[in-house]
Every structure is written in structure tokens, then in C-alpha cells.
Amino acid sequence: MWDWLWKRRPSNCLSVQELQALAPALVQLQGHPDQHWQGERSLLDALDKADAPVRSSCRSGNCGACVAYLESGEVGYTKEVTFPLERGEILMCSCVPLSTIRIRLPDKPVGARRNKH
Numbered sequence: 001m002w003d004w005l006w007k008r009r010p011s012n013c014l015s016v017q018e019l020q021a022l023a024p025a026l027v028q029l030q031g032h033p034d035q036h037w038q039g040e041r042s043l044l045d046a047l048d049k050a051d052a053p054v055r056s057s058c059r060s061g062n063c064g065a066c067v068a069y070l071e072s073g074e075v076g077y078t079k080e081v082t083f084p085l086e087r088g089e090i091l092m093c094s095c096v097p098l099s100t101i102r103i104r105l106p107d108k109p110v111g112a113r114r115n116k117h
């Protein structure tokens, strides 16, 4: 299940062993029904599977289209990201929940807005 990680895991990200040890996690998405992460590659994959209204583009941590605001809980990254995150932001394409998390989606895409400055 985690074979893809052996090729991609940078040293500052979760190890394969850490990922394999993670328990399913509740994802509370403000204004939407609760969802669950159950071992998907990323939080974004889990929310996509549940038809949650999330944005994405590169799915590799570069564009910022999948930015969400982490209001409580903790996430860990599965790959190195290059998009410049600000305090409280997470990239859903590149992280997984380490606990029950509560997130809020931005009204407008953060990546496009930040690239204009």
C-alpha cells in the first residue's frame, strides 16, 4: 500500500513506518459533513473520494490550489512542498492527518491570489 513512498520520501517527512502506524482520523470540514482519512495517499485524496468541495491542481505541493486552514489537530507531510505556506495553512495534497483535525477551506484559491503579489 505504501510502496510509492519509498521513491518520494524526503528526510523531513513522515517515514513509511510512521505512515503505516497511523490510525484512521476524523476530518471535520467547516460547513460540510465530517469525513474520514483511512490510509489514502493524502488528505486531499480522502476528501476527493468523499466528494468534498476541495480544489486541486498539481497535487505535488507546488501550486497552492489545495490550501486549507488547519483550525485544530495535527498533520504530517508525505512529501516535500515548495509552495510558501503562511501560518495555519496546510497543503492537503501533501499531508495526512495525525489526529482528528478541523479544517476550513478558503473562499478563493490561495495559490492564484498569492501568485499575483
Ligand code: FES
Pocket: 055, 056, 057, 058, 059, 060, 061, 062, 063, 064, 065, 066, 067, 083, 091, 092, 093, 094
Ligand atoms: S494541488 Fe498544488 S499544491 Fe496541492
